[in-house]
Amino acid sequence: MSLVVAAKPTASIVQATTVISGPVDPIPERHQQGYKLYLENCSGCHIAIPPEVLPTDSWRQILLEIDQHNGKKLEIIGPIVQIMWNYLRAFSRPLIKQTEDEPIPELIRESRYFQALHPRVDLPRRLTHDTCVTCHPGVAQYDYRTLTPEWENSL
Ligand code: HEC
Numbered sequence: 001m002s003l004v005v006a007a008k009p010t011a012s013i014v015q016a017t018t019v020i021s022g023p024v025d026p027i028p029e030r031h032q033q034g035y036k037l038y039l040e041n042c043s044g045c046h047i048a049i050p051p052e053v054l055p056t057d058s059w060r061q062i063l064l065e066i067d068q069h070n071g072k073k074l075e076i077i078g079p080i081v082q083i084m085w086n087y088l089r090a091f092s093r094p095l096i097k098q099t100e101d102e103p104i105p106e107l108i109r110e111s112r113y114f115q116a117l118h119p120r121v122d123l124p125r126r127l128t129h130d131t132c133v134t135c136h137p138g139v140a141q142y143d144y145r146t147l148t149p150e151w152e153n154s155l
């Protein structure tokens, strides 16, 4: 399987007009389907991970290796994977390597982009998708903006 990449990444997220309450960024109309398919297919075993915490390259790798996802074979047909890819690509940024051999992160905790979204937080070393809820009580609603009171009050 291959994933088609448009010549230029979509840059118009900021101009989005459709707003769904909850998610970190408003989802423009053309990514609504990808967003819904992502929630449907990628939040069965763990929380739906917000695209911006990993570079685009990581999402690409995950989708290309969908039949060997952490020991599970995900049965998702190609056209659906493609639509989810369009969504994930639009809401993440490509990895700008700081060194020649910087690996593509597979885990959230290895991602510089995840760390950059947490300037104030001394993140636990063993952090995984299970831990997000301790500070983000709305993860089940795909809401990463609402914080627990101790964080909310310390802003
Ligand atoms: C059949 C269950 C299952 C489904 C469905 C599933 N995953 Fe996973 N995923 C796992 C397991 C197992 C892990 C390893 C971490 C763990 O043990 O919870 C994991 C880990 C991940 C991680 C790394 C999380 C971290 O803490 O760093 C990402 C990113 C991820 N999955 C993305 C996806 C995407 C994208 C989809 C949809 C295409 C998806 N997953 C669907 C089982 C699943």
Ligand code: HEC
Binding pocket: 024, 049, 050, 052, 053, 108, 117, 118, 119, 120, 121, 122, 123, 124, 127, 128, 129, 130, 131, 132, 133, 134, 135, 136, 144, 145, 147, 151
């Ligand atoms: C120890 C508390 C803590 C944990 C654990 C945590 N976060 Fe956060 N997160 C925060 C705080 C606080 C902010 C606001 C930025 C800041 O102040 O550093 C934030 C910001 C974010 C943002 C940006 C939201 C926005 O407004 O744009 C995202 C996305 C995010 N976190 C995702 C996650 C994910 C995914 C996980 C789990 C892998 C996670 N966080 C784990 C505390 C935490």
